[in-house]
Amino acid sequence: MVDKRTAILASILNTAGITSYGTLKYESFMKIILNSKEKKVKDILREYENEFIDRKASHLLHDFIQEKKLKNVEVIERSNVTKDYFYAIYSGKRMPGRDKTLQLAFGMSLSLKETNLFLKTAGHNELYARNKRDLIIMVCLKDCKTLSETDYILYEIGFDPLTPE
Template sequence: MMENKSTEKLLNRLNKIESESQLTKFINSSSPQENNYLLSEYILKICKAKGYNKSTIIQNSDIYRTYGYEILNGKKSPSRDKLLQICIGNGFTLDEANRTLTIAKLGILYAKYPRDSILIYAMNNNLSIIDINILLDQHNFKPLGES
């Protein structure tokens, strides 16, 4: 496993690959163990450490109960905004939220995007989902939960 390899080392190794079989071997050996977590498992792991059960996670997220359980049971893949609601509502750090977005293949929060900048600011300042939606609306962006 290449769990602690830096991105630069991985890129150097990738640049030396000359065949599809080598590429397949690289892909199969270069994924960190943490990437093997299913999205739902990662969310539950973070929330369990905070003392939250599934019901509390869903309540904190301000999402429909049935849909929330489907996400937490791994049956549904949430949109980026729904996933952010889960992260924000349950007090994830910015790093935890970005890791969650990465596992879901939904793209991390990116400071160059104005809407993402607002979300980063809000997370760093522990704003609630309601306060974040007010802030997004004030800047003419779609609130969380409208997707």
């Protein structure tokens, strides 16, 4: 099955008049696109601008906190991240890793949809139901589990918890 990113790139190549690309990987698509003289990069970017995420994780973090009427200190405590780390993300100086992004999602009691948006905005893959660990996390989000409850479930089933020990 072709992932969304590859499908978009295949569509871009077809639009640029490049139809024989076989089963190339993402990196190969990028080389073809960058070497293509048939269509300007600006035109390609303009055509597919809705597929790109321009928001920063820090902006989305701020928006979620305001929307859910949370205090930063609450999110810090419920996410089990340090104050310094939280404010580095909040100010845009740092991008959180995938597990830290998930910790923050639990700390803000985000829905699965909101969590996936937060993950994408932070530059990470969405939770994937065919990955056992991700599936457990998805169920915990759906069931409104806390971070510590989720970590316990992950640990009991034999997976790494989100929070480092």
